Amino acid sequence: MRYRKLIVCLLLCALAGLLAFRFTGGQENRVRIALVLKTTVETAEFWGEVLDGVDSAVEELGVEVTVTGSDSESAVDQQIAVMEDVIATRPDAIILVASDYDRLVDVTREAVAAGIDVITMDSDVNTDARTTFVASDNYQIGRSLGAQLLENLDSGPVAVLTHSTYSSSGIQRVEGALDALAECPDVEVVGVYDCENNRDNAAAIARDLLEEYPDLRGFVCANEVCNLAVAQVLTEQGLGGQLTVVGCDNSRQQIQYLEQGVIQSIIIQQPFNMGYAAVEQAARVVRGQSVPAFTEIPCVTITQDNMYNSDNQKLLFPF
């Protein structure tokens, strides 16, 4: 038939038009991201905020994120096993919060070899195989801790408490703090003590130190656990406000100690921003956009005087 071609042509055009119309804005393949935390059990407010940031990014950027992790922060072998499982599910990218700076290197390389982009968040791994490291600059946090301590005292023995001598956050914060304190020769650091992120350990260490060094003038605490333990011990012993305590992270108890004057300064990270940025960078990497090797999440110094600023209260008291 002579017109068959014409008819077929027109019908096809009409059909194509309708289909195009109906299916425009159809779902593109969503970027699949696996988030491997140090632990899914620990319920620190910090990680709750990180996950809030992750959720916001999921909503904003239209990606998919599954969250896994080991049972405790020190279960390095378990985290390696979790990584292996995650690699097997072939996500587009992995956001890793490494519980050990060195021991997660191999599994990170394995993931990258399998074509999965690895982004580290908060705690890095010791390899360039990962695409970017999203974190606050822990060395800078350490330096801020040191600087805040020196704001309140100019001499005397002080102690440094850390949550880990293995993870990069612990290592670098201590390094930064020691460097800052070294600038004031009258301030003597009696030692760096590792509580292995355990509050009881930290409290025991604090008590021992107060006993050993009765003239101790201050504490630098590398994270929330150390900070609370020290504040608690000082309050118990009626020493609140007599020693200078500077710490990291943000919790309700820390805020109360800050109000009471037991803690003089806290350096707070912006965990919400960190979670958001990690997902954002992961999505960028998967889409082939370039990202810097280090994505810094800025920190804020909070003191009793500025804690109820309209900006700071938003950081201290997240919704």
Added chain:
Amino acid sequence: MKHRRYSIATAMVTAFTILIVAVTLVINARSYENNRRQLQSVATDYTNQLISQVNSQMDMYVDYLKDLSNFIVRNSAVTAYLRDSSQQEAVSAILSHAATTRDEIFAIALAAADGRVLFDDPSYRLNPYATYQNAGWFQTAVAQPDQVHISTSRVENLVEGQYPWVISLSQAITDSQGNLLGVLLVDLRYDIITDICASVDLGNRGYLFLVDSSGAILWHPKQKLLNAGLLQEHMEAVGREDSQPLTIDDEKGQRLYFSHRSQSTGWTVVGVAYAEELQEPQSELFRQYLIIDAVAVGAALVLSILISRAITTPLRKLTAIMQSVEGGDFTVRSDIRSGSEVTQLSDTFNHMIGTIQDLMAEQKRTEEQKRETEWALLQAQIKPHFLYNTLDSIIWMSHAGRNEEVVEMTQALAQLLRTSIGRGEDIITLREEVSHVESYLTIQKMRYREKLRYELDVEPDTLDCRLPKLVLQPLVENAIYHGIKVKEDGGSIRVTSMLDEDQLIITVEDDGSGMTPDQLAHILEPKESDEGSSKIGVYNVHERLQMYFGSQFGLKFFSEPDRGTTAMLILPRLTEETEERDHALS
């Protein structure tokens, strides 16, 4: 320029389709545009309404709390308590009663100028580290004592161990001299705003946000992203007082910002609607129009194909029939009966083939007739009887020793035969024809002697005229056999010729027995019998002349009994030149 020829069908289908598509599109486009505008204004109105509802809901709420605050502040027990801590029980009851009226009230606190704080809830303890005298709510209330002040969203740290986000209403309480006694604080849970704002449906992606009188964002669905600096809101939309929304178009899509400011709270409710979602019904409308268009185009296509087929199919059939006629088959007839024009064409065609068929049959018949006539002519020319008689005469004259006469007669016969057979030409000059007749008359003269007299009176200027051969001799023969032979004393024959304008007229007169009117009437009719061969000859001549030259030429007879007969040959004047010209023309 090359001309492409399209079939009628293609032309019609194309034309119809283009026409219908164009008309459909134009009409639909206009109608769609009208409907779209209407829908858009409905959507805008609806969004505006929604937002002003949120506003009035919030106003109502705040107004209620202001009334509550005023009620407490004017209570004399409250003043008494602030002065000297008396009536604490009663004031506590008032506060607690006021607080229970609304679930959203986190706390009502009466803060005395001297540092005493009384809460509505007896379980609340004052946070000893809260330096509320420095707080904004306290200071603004003190600065403007006769108003109820509304704070922006803030963290309340007045109650020990609790740090809720609240919105605070504060009002100063003074004595009659205007001295400050204290400040009443009503803390409203921030969630109430979330409840009011989040319940408003502005589409899947649309949302509301609330801006306080200082221009700070009081509530936003993505407050955390804003706080984290990961999101910027378009604050330029705030404070626009016209009802037309502000259009923002960036990578997030086109959005409309509707802004309404409340007089009572000083807050501005900003509604953000995605144009795409507002236009959802428009998209649906567009889809419907598209379907209508597609159906119309399809129908147009089908219809135009059907119509064009209805026209072209009979035409194509007719073409096929014409082709078979072209191939030589005149018996076919078209039986098409569709559409008056085509039927008419078909009928005319049938009629035409019929006529052609008749004409061809006629021509065939004429041809046959001509052949028969020619055969008869040949027979008429060399009549066996005439030949026998002549030869007998020659023999008889030879016996009688009339040698001169024998020579003369034989010469004449020879001449006669020569002319009859001729050189195969049909058309000869009158000169030749006359010489033929003369030979014939010579022979007959010798047979009939004194009984036959003849005279050839031919005008010299007619001698070169041309005419079909052997037309004269049958007339002479007819005159001899039917006119003179039967008369006792014989008769005379006179042959004359003359030119009359374009005609050549030859007459053969005799003064023989003549014909009766009845005989005369039938002289030019074909004869079947062999009754008189010369009559066949006469008819034959007439037929031939008419066949050659048409009906106005031929033979005419004039006759009276016992007086004689005149045969008149009327011919066109043909000379050698005219003949050549005719040849050239044909």
